[in-house]
Amino acid sequence: MNSTTTTYSHLPGLTNRLTQKAVYIRETYKGSEKLQNKVALISGGDSGIGKAVALHFAREGADIALIYHPTEEEDAYATKELIEKEHQKCLLICGDLLDPFIPGQAVQAVMGRFGQIDILVNNAAVQRPNDDFTTLSDQQWEETFEVNVFACFRLTREALKYMKAGAAVINTASVLAYQGHGGLIDYAATKGALISFTRSLSQNLAAMGIRVNAVAPGPVLTPLVTSTLSENTLADFGKDTPLQRAGQPCEVATAYVFLASQDSSYVSGQVLHPNGGKIINT
Numbered sequence: 001m002n003s004t005t006t007t008y009s010h011l012p013g014l015t016n017r018l019t020q021k022a023v024y025i026r027e028t029y030k031g032s033e034k035l036q037n038k039v040a041l042i043s044g045g046d047s048g049i050g051k052a053v054a055l056h057f058a059r060e061g062a063d064i065a066l067i068y069h070p071t072e073e074e075d076a077y078a079t080k081e082l083i084e085k086e087h088q089k090c091l092l093i094c095g096d097l098l099d100p101f102i103p104g105q106a107v108q109a110v111m112g113r114f115g116q117i118d119i120l121v122n123n124a125a126v127q128r129p130n131d132d133f134t135t136l137s138d139q140q141w142e143e144t145f146e147v148n149v150f151a152c153f154r155l156t157r158e159a160l161k162y163m164k165a166g167a168a169v170i171n172t173a174s175v176l177a178y179q180g181h182g183g184l185i186d187y188a189a190t191k192g193a194l195i196s197f198t199r200s201l202s203q204n205l206a207a208m209g210i211r212v213n214a215v216a217p218g219p220v221l222t223p224l225v226t227s228t229l230s231e232n233t234l235a236d237f238g239k240d241t242p243l244q245r246a247g248q249p250c251e252v253a254t255a256y257v258f259l260a261s262q263d264s265s266y267v268s269g270q271v272l273h274p275n276g277g278k279i280i281n282t
Helices: 048-059 070-085 102-114 138-159 185-208 231-235 249-260
Strands: 039-043 063-068 090-094 119-122 168-172 211-215
Touching: 039 048, 039 102, 039 138, 048 063, 048 070, 048 119, 048 249, 063 070, 063 102, 070 090, 090 102, 102 138, 119 138, 119 249, 138 168, 138 185, 168 185, 168 249, 185 211, 211 249
Parallel strands: 039 063, 039 119, 063 090, 119 168, 168 211
Antiparallel strands: none
């Protein structure tokens, strides 16, 4: 798929660069056909939380379409192989979400391959730490919003042209939307925007029978984290939670399964908080 490839100062990162082992799906996780015959489109589905969500959805019977950044092809194909081991189909869509045309092209690719979109997971994100707010550039601010918010808006707008009653939209927010972060101001601001987007869109689509929810993970071991935090910071990552550790992607993915399936048929406009026990006032 054609796109304009952008070289970020910090990329989301590759799985093989993780210094700590990440668990994407537990061997003991048993699917129960919660998403049988469904098609899920997941942005940033090649690694981290997106990868865990894709594997759980596949084990529940869904076919998967993944949007991945051109620099993350290695992760994308590795995830595709795992999805196919679950006996589900996987469509890989390469594209830089800074390109405003990629969301529309991605949706058309999914419709061309599968003919339906039942679940949309807006998960792709970038973050670039900066402790000196006075040096935070317009370019960084705009790029962070383009990937984390504008791409979510565009993907949702395009996918909704084909989504029907019973479909689900799930946005990946963050605990930082609630507690803030002095070194990730632009990133935290985008996640706050996604929460408001989730709540408002859920009201807009309620009459159509389409549910919109979000997940706000706490500290989770993903390539995005290891590629943007220093070794000293990473050593203490997650220790400030009541559970005193970082979470695994598999510990977050089950929240998405709940929100994508009919188990949450009476849930819309809500945010789930797999965050290690932090109390969030919602």
